[in-house]
Amino acid sequence: xxxxxxxxxxxNVADMAAIGGPVSLLILxxxxxxxxxxxxxxxxxxxxxxxxxxxxxxxxxxxxxVNLMLxxxxxxxxxxxxxxxxxxxxxxxxxxxxxxxxxxxxxLHGDANLALACLAIAAAAAGFLLxxxxxxRIFMGDAGSVPLGFLAAAIGYLGWQHGIWPGWLPFAxxxxxxxxxxxxxxxxxxxxxxxxxxxxxxxxxxxxxMGWSHHRLAVQEYLLMVSVTAWAIALTRLSPAWQWLGLxxxxxxxxxxxxxxxxxxxxxAQV
Numbered sequence: 001x002x003x004x005x006x007x008x009x010x011x012n013v014a015d016m017a018a019i020g021g022p023v024s025l026l027i028l029x030x031x032x033x034x035x036x037x038x039x040x041x042x043x044x045x046x047x048x049x050x051x052x053x054x055x056x057x058x059x060x061x062x063x064x065x066v067n068l069m070l071x072x073x074x075x076x077x078x079x080x081x082x083x084x085x086x087x088x089x090x091x092x093x094x095x096x097x098x099x100x101x102x103x104x105x106x107x108l109h110g111d112a113n114l115a116l117a118c119l120a121i122a123a124a125a126a127g128f129l130l131x132x133x134x135x136x137r138i139f140m141g142d143a144g145s146v147p148l149g150f151l152a153a154a155i156g157y158l159g160w161q162h163g164i165w166p167g168w169l170p171f172a173x174x175x176x177x178x179x180x181x182x183x184x185x186x187x188x189x190x191x192x193x194x195x196x197x198x199x200x201x202x203x204x205x206x207x208x209x210m211g212w213s214h215h216r217l218a219v220q221e222y223l224l225m226v227s228v229t230a231w232a233i234a235l236t237r238l239s240p241a242w243q244w245l246g247l248x249x250x251x252x253x254x255x256x257x258x259x260x261x262x263x264x265x266x267x268x269a270q271v
Contacts, residue, residue, distance in 0.1 A: 001027055001147055003127065007120035014113050018057035019154050022050035023147050026078065030142035040196035047075040047146075054154055058161065074153040077174075080181035081149025082142055087204060088134035089218040094177060094225055095125035095148050101173045101229035102155060102165075105236065109164045118155060121148075134214035165236055168247060172232035176225050179254050180204060203261050210268055 001023070008016045029046045032038060051074035060067045085091035103118030125148070131138045140148075156170025171178055180203045188195060200209065207217055228250060235246040 001124075001144065003124035004121050007123070008117060011116050011120065013117045013120070015058070015158060016117055019054065019151070019158070021057065022053040022154070023150060025050050025053070026147045026150055027143055030144075030146040034141045034143050044075065044079075047078050047150075048072075050078075050150065051075050051153075054150075054157075058158065061161075070157060074150055074157070077153035078146045078150040080177055081152065082145040083181045083184075083202065084177045084204070085140050085145040086202065087208060087217055088136040088214040089129060089132050090204065090214075090221060091140055091145055091148070092125050092129040092132045093218055093222050094174070096122045096129055097222060097225045097229060098122075098152060098174050099125065099155075101233065102152075102159065102170065105165050105169060105233050106159060108233070109236075111159075111162065111164050114155070114159055114162070114164060121151060121155075134218065136214075166243065168243075169232055169236060172235075172247065172250065173225075173229045175228055175250065175254070176221060179258070183258065203258065206261060206265050210264060 005020065007013075008020070025046065029038070029043065033043060048071060051071040054074060055067060055070055061070070081091060084094070099118045100122040103115045103122060106112075106115035106118060128138070128140070128144070132140065152170060152174055156167075159165045159170070160167045184202045185195060188199065188201065193199070200206075204217055204221065208214065212220075231246065231250060235243045238246070
């Protein structure tokens, strides 16, 4: 986070001051939580407050329902990134690829300012990743994962607000995290489990429990994210009809992956 802040300051990146305040709040909150766990309600309230602060700083959409969805979406992004930080090299690598993809998209659409903002985060994540690959020597913690998730949502909104990319692009690029965390949350809620409790039910955790090493998991996740990032950026060059068709194909691909993992997991439980 400090490396990103220095890069933004040196590059005089516009609009980042509006993002920096809410992100700083989340860094301090998450660092305190790393040192001494805070109640889930306190964390969630601060995540929503940071999202409201962000939207107020950047200017809302003028549509109350959309504004509410954006606030909830930013808070959810902060949490889902934290949920997915559970294997060596996973969250750091996804940050380097994901923000790198957003930076490339911004560059291709002629916004050097937003491209620099994204690539600064990607570079900082890549530097961290050198020490986080399996076997990891340092770990991200909430102070790294929560702000990263929030930044993905904040910059995604900023690019959409400026007309740089369609609103679905950030979701598509970070879809390996979005799909895993969201489906796992819905499944646990359906079973009546406490959502604030730690667990090992994410799809990536199931793969590790079925014998995948952290290195193999990271490599496969990187390949998946590079593929969906390239696919998403390519779709932005097409007409809206082709974009929706491409997103439908992406959803179908995830359905195959999810069903395959669930099938293997259920077979393992029966053996």
